[in-house]
Amino acid sequence: MPIPRRNFIGGALAASAAASLGLPALAQARAKVKVGYLHTPAVDGQMWLGIQSGSFAKQGLELEPVLFTTGLELFQAMIGGSLDVLATGAVLSNFPARGQGKVFLINNIEYATAQLWVREDSGIKSIADLRGKQISTTTGTTAHVFLDRALRSAGLDPTKDVRLVNQRMSEAVTSLISGAVPAVALWAPFDSVVRSKLPGARKIVDASAFFPQAAIVGGWAARNDYYEKNKAVLGRLIAGWLPANDQIVANPDAAAEQLQKTQYKEVPLADFKEQFKASKYHSAAEWRAKYADGTVTGWLQQVTDFFVQTANIPNALKAQQYFDASLFTGQVKA
DSSP, X not given: OOOOHHHHHHHHHHHHHHHHTTOOGGGSOOEEEEEEEESSHHHHHHHHHHHHHTTTGGGTEEEEEEEESOHHHHHHHHHTXXXXXXXXXXXXXXXXXXXXXXXXXXXEEOSSOEEEEEOGGGOOOSGGGGTTOEEEEOTXXXXXXXXXXXXXXXXXXXXXXXXXEEOOHHHHHHHHHHTSOSEEEEETTHHHHHHHHOTTOEXXXXXXXXXXXXXXXXXXXXXXXXXXXXXXXXXXXXXXXXXXXXXXXXXXXXXXXXXXXXTOTTSOHHHHHHHHTTSBOOOHHHHHHHHHTTHHHHHHHHHHHHHHHHHOOTTOOOHHHHBOOHHXXXXXXX
16 A cells, blocks of 8 residues: 555654664664675674674664585675675685675684694695695685695795695595595684594694784675665674674683584584684774774785785785775774
């Protein structure tokens, strides 16, 4: 039935007043947001905590999570139009540099989530011992960015001195366990699979050895057309993310316990807490400072530089062009 003009105007004014007064977004139009994500705590921690606590719902948002296995597949799906936004790791610095997606929110620094594991019978004691060896990983991901840095730190050329085997991470880990390859560059929580299935395996190094020179950040990006038309919705998504992030910063052990119980039952709690500590989380005020002083832009750019070199991205955008810090700084005042 037609809506009487008086009622329509009254409703519009009420929604406008709710927004201007900072009232819960439930007073505004509800929105469903299709979110692609990876099942790793560095990527989906805040998302699940926010869904479970209702902080996104309080902003009038219904998140529809869609699971993927790599950031590459995430971006391909979003570019194809089947996702509105996504959360991922290092690939955040890849496709947006091609003009495919806009970065608007950072989850964390993947401080030690990327790790290099070797078989006990491989004879590999150090990074330098990888010369001439096969290493499984998923190229174009956080693990690959880390591996490149690790190899170069030991004077090895990643394109000549080792043989990279590109597989999905689950398959790469299986290759290590079966003995098909002597080494794997992985990301948490896949280390728990190695620990349980191959007790003698050893971790040679993780990404923390190269921080902050090779810091990798994970976060959220939106499809270009969605970003242009739905900045208010993205602002509400950030507002819903903030309490979940506060929960992690204030009490990481309790946050880890909740996530393990609800989303990561297959990972022993002790292992999961260690994996949770592999990321660096910051308060909203700390993130705002890092957004404002260019620290985050610099971290994104150094990973973009890796992709420009390894993936031959022509006319790549700079991080300052594909990263919009204003949506976050608009929500979090100095």
